[in-house]
Amino acid sequence: MxxxxxxxxxxxxxxxxxxxxxxxxxLVEFMKGSLLVSIxxxxxxxxxxxxxxxxxxxFSLQYFGDNAFRAPAGWMAERLGYRGTMSTALLFTxxxxxMLSVLPEPVWLVVACLLLGLxxxxxxxxxxxxxxxxxxxxxxxxxxxxxxxxxSMGGTGLGPLIMNFAISHYGxxxxxxxxxxxxxxxxxxLVALMLPGPKRSANKGDLEQSAxxxxxxxxxxxxxxxxxxxxxxxxxxxxxNVNPLIYPALFLQSFVIGLISPVLTLYARTxxxxxxxxxxxxxxxxxGVTVLALIPCGKLVDRLGTEYFLHVGFLLAGITLFLxxxxxSIPLVFVSVALIGLGYALILPxxxxxxxxxxxxxxxxxxxxxxxxxxxxxxxxxxLVSGVLWDRAGHTAPFIISGVVMLLxxxxxxxxxxxPRRKTVEA
Numbered sequence: 001m002x003x004x005x006x007x008x009x010x011x012x013x014x015x016x017x018x019x020x021x022x023x024x025x026x027l028v029e030f031m032k033g034s035l036l037v038s039i040x041x042x043x044x045x046x047x048x049x050x051x052x053x054x055x056x057x058x059f060s061l062q063y064f065g066d067n068a069f070r071a072p073a074g075w076m077a078e079r080l081g082y083r084g085t086m087s088t089a090l091l092f093t094x095x096x097x098x099m100l101s102v103l104p105e106p107v108w109l110v111v112a113c114l115l116l117g118l119x120x121x122x123x124x125x126x127x128x129x130x131x132x133x134x135x136x137x138x139x140x141x142x143x144x145x146x147x148x149x150x151x152s153m154g155g156t157g158l159g160p161l162i163m164n165f166a167i168s169h170y171g172x173x174x175x176x177x178x179x180x181x182x183x184x185x186x187x188x189x190l191v192a193l194m195l196p197g198p199k200r201s202a203n204k205g206d207l208e209q210s211a212x213x214x215x216x217x218x219x220x221x222x223x224x225x226x227x228x229x230x231x232x233x234x235x236x237x238x239x240x241n242v243n244p245l246i247y248p249a250l251f252l253q254s255f256v257i258g259l260i261s262p263v264l265t266l267y268a269r270t271x272x273x274x275x276x277x278x279x280x281x282x283x284x285x286x287x288g289v290t291v292l293a294l295i296p297c298g299k300l301v302d303r304l305g306t307e308y309f310l311h312v313g314f315l316l317a318g319i320t321l322f323l324x325x326x327x328x329s330i331p332l333v334f335v336s337v338a339l340i341g342l343g344y345a346l347i348l349p350x351x352x353x354x355x356x357x358x359x360x361x362x363x364x365x366x367x368x369x370x371x372x373x374x375x376x377x378x379x380x381x382x383x384l385v386s387g388v389l390w391d392r393a394g395h396t397a398p399f400i401i402s403g404v405v406m407l408l409x410x411x412x413x414x415x416x417x418x419x420p421r422r423k424t425v426e427a
Contacts, residue, residue: 018144020191021127022151024086027188028120029155031097031181035116036062037283038160038167039177041265044109054106056387058113059262060380065117067376070369073122077129077369081198085122090192093119094185101178125369126195132356132368145356146298146349150291157287161280168276242358249412250374251381253351256321256405258382259398263390271395272333286337293345298353306350307417313346314413318406325399343406 036059044055077085096115099108131144163177170176268274274282301309320339327333359367389397 017130017196020195021130022148023191024123024188025127025148025151026155027184027191028093028123029152030159031093031155031184032116032120033156033159034163034177034181035100035159036261037156037265038163039174040109040113041262043174044106054110054387056262056383056390058110059258059383061110062113062117063258063376063379063383065114065119066121067117067373067380069118069121070125070373070376073125073369077122077126079198082126082130082195083193083197086126086192086195087189089119089122090185090188091119092116094182094189095119097178097181097185101175101182124372128352128356128368128372132359144298145352146294146301149294149298149348149352153287153290153294157283157291160283164276164280243416245412245415246358247374249409249416250371251378252405252409252412253347253378254375255378255382256317256402256409258379259386259389259402259405260382262383262386263395263398266390267395267399272328272330274330274333278330282334282337285334286341289338289341290345290348293342294349297345298349301350301353306354309346309350310354310413311410311417313343313350314406314410316340317343317347318403318410321399321403321406325396325403 040058041055044058073085073089092115096112096119099112099115103109103112127148131148163180166177166180167174265279268279268282269276297309317340320336320343324333324336324340327336355371358371385401386398389401
């Protein structure tokens, strides 16, 4: 729909469709960054007095909701279009933000975190599918992947920064903060309603089946869906030919983030003694390095390939996560955070481009959903492990384990880079 294909059709990055995807990524990550980095750890830890284990459970349920429905969301987007899939799901996000703003009981906070994850689950399957469609026959578009990561990192970084300022400005009252997030949710819904609908030429048989009107119409619709799922599983078995190491690598890549995210704010405040304002500067330093490096890294990935960017990125991130866990000098903390940011700038566009080359064209959204489900599972398990490590093994343990995992990723990618089965099997 958005790519005419072949070398005769030069890709144009900033199409109206890609611009809408960029806005969706930015606003979703803005809200999630605000909640998961700035608001919920402090609100649940200091205001409500909940343990790190309970906070980790809430985070895990959010990541579970975000992860568990990525593959179904990809399947739906392939057949129902981006508009219906995203707008329906983002209603859950709006409900979750409203619940967080009016229901302070811990059980409702946990339920709201689950709904928040459900509401954002179709985002990345839809975004990665749409971007891959723009990427040409080799599914190689590091510049586009880097641009999307700028939206993601920018939202994740600006969210806590702006919310810390808002919380301080309004006397540590969360009312205005939640009003801002509700406004973001409404904007997200409006943008989602402007996305493309179902492709007219795609899955004609499924559409015809779903349009049947008879006394047993619902049964026929259900059979059509089940048949589509069976066909999709068959496609994954026959066309997705990858090195088995890709599966633990997908898990480990996000497991690192899941380990760090619930305890980063607490660690900065309790162990490093960093004030909220200085913490905001620290986030700007790490995120700023990543954002500034993403576009040139993405363009270089398109020219030079993914291999060396991933080797250096995993190794650099692993070593500097160890450094972050042992330093106490504030200047060295800033240096280590900047190096971690640089490592992720090398990893993110290269990793997404590497995955895109494994995607069969016939089932882009479904396979992206499958990959992102495996990758997101690390975000489900990570916070639970992080809470246990924090409470029982010490406050530096999540960061040490994160460094170990990054070095494991380095080893996995060394093996993946040598195995020719990572090449795409043509549809």
